[in-house]
Amino acid sequence: MSEGYPIKAVLIAGPTASGKSALALELALNAGGIVINADSMQVYRDLRIITARPMPDEEARVPHRLYGHVDAAVNFSAGAWMADAAKALEEVKAGGPLPIFVGGTGLYFKTLTAGLSAVPPIPAEVREAVRARLERNGVEALHAELARRDPGAAERLNLRDxxxxxxxxxxxEATGRSLLDWHHEGQPPLLRKESFRAVFLAPERDELYARIDARFDAMLGAGALDEVERLAARGLDPLLPAMKAHGVPALIRHLRGELSLEEAAAIGRADTRHYAKRQFTWFRHQLPEFEWVKPGEAGGWLAAAMSAEQHSS
Structure with missing residues (x-):
């Protein structure tokens, strides 16, 4: 287990609205695959439309896992997703269908390929106190404090980081233990580096933003507002992840009469565009093993991935 699962897998990532799900479905149909969700919002059963989850007819064409299996009242974590992903991989461990992970949540792919730190959640008051000292005293002072309390960690870090x-x-400060100690106790990756191929769909920004805007309007036409109204009626904590899905807070404000529908939609579209920009940055810096391709080139990459899988089996 500590060395990862001895299987082949395909990882398809990219910003929202880049065509990931369509590529995953095509690969699954042609290669006999199982599609496994790696998007932190598509896990919630309350939000099919507003998160652009695969529709029932798509899910019926090939096996899908980890879609809509979590209630919106749950604060779902990367660790919980990793445990569920491990169970999904068990299904294909012994020569079963090709596992195809697809989504836009970088942290999920990070846990899949690099493992997960065992660091417990940091209390908000501790985080706020440290950040306040950072702003007040500067990074040099904070590094000097770290050097006194955790010399090993301080030595490994750039003075300006x-x-x-x-x-x-x-x-x-929160645990009394070094970050290095916690990392040593973390969970190992589920996939070895040589056991997967990974692609990041990278559309041109203007094209992507136009697709995001069009898709948000299409989701409204498909009943996203009714979906959000049902969610709002549950009276859940607004800080829960599902309550912060792109478009949800603004549409709830519209339902309360605080915004017009067009104002809420404009906010939802803008929030989604900003998120896509962050996705580009995160994957570029955190997951360099992903091969970046234009959506128009995805078919060629898909054929190469299928050929590689066939030759390795």
Missing amino acids: RTRIARALEVI
Whole structure:
């Protein structure tokens, strides 16, 4: 288990509205695959339309896993997803269908290919106190504090790396243990580096943003507002992940009479575009093993992935 599953897998990532699901479905149909969700919002059963989850007819064509299996009242985590992904992989461990992971949540792909740290959640008050000291005293002072309390972690970090210095200090302050200790106790990756092929669909920005806008309007036409109204009626904590899905907060404000539908839609479209921009940045820096291709080139990449899988079996 610690060395990962001895299987082949295909990983399809990309920003929202880049055509990932269609590519995964095509591959699954042609290669006899099982599609496994790697999108943190598509896990919620309450949100099919507003998260662009595969429709029932698509799910009926090939096996799909980890879609809509979590209630919106649950604060679903990367660790919980990793456990569910491990169960899905068990189904194909012994020569079963090709596992095809598809989604836009970088952290899910990170846990899949690099494992998961065992660091417990950091209390909000600790995080806020450390960030306040960072803003007040500067990164040099924070690094000096870290060097006193956790010399090993401080030695490994660039003196100007504000984010990682703050993170290491939060961990030692909240747990009394070094971040390095927690990392040593983390969960190993589910897939070995040589056991998967990974692609990131990278459309031109203008084209992508136009697709995002058009899709958001299409989702409204398909009943997204009714879906959000049913979710809002549950009276859930607004800080839950499902309550913060792109478009949901603005549409809830519309339902309360605070915004017109067009104002809410404009916010939803803009939030989704901003998220897509962050996805580009995250994958570029965090998952360099993903091969970037234009959606128009995805067919060629798909054929190559299928050929590689056939030759390896």
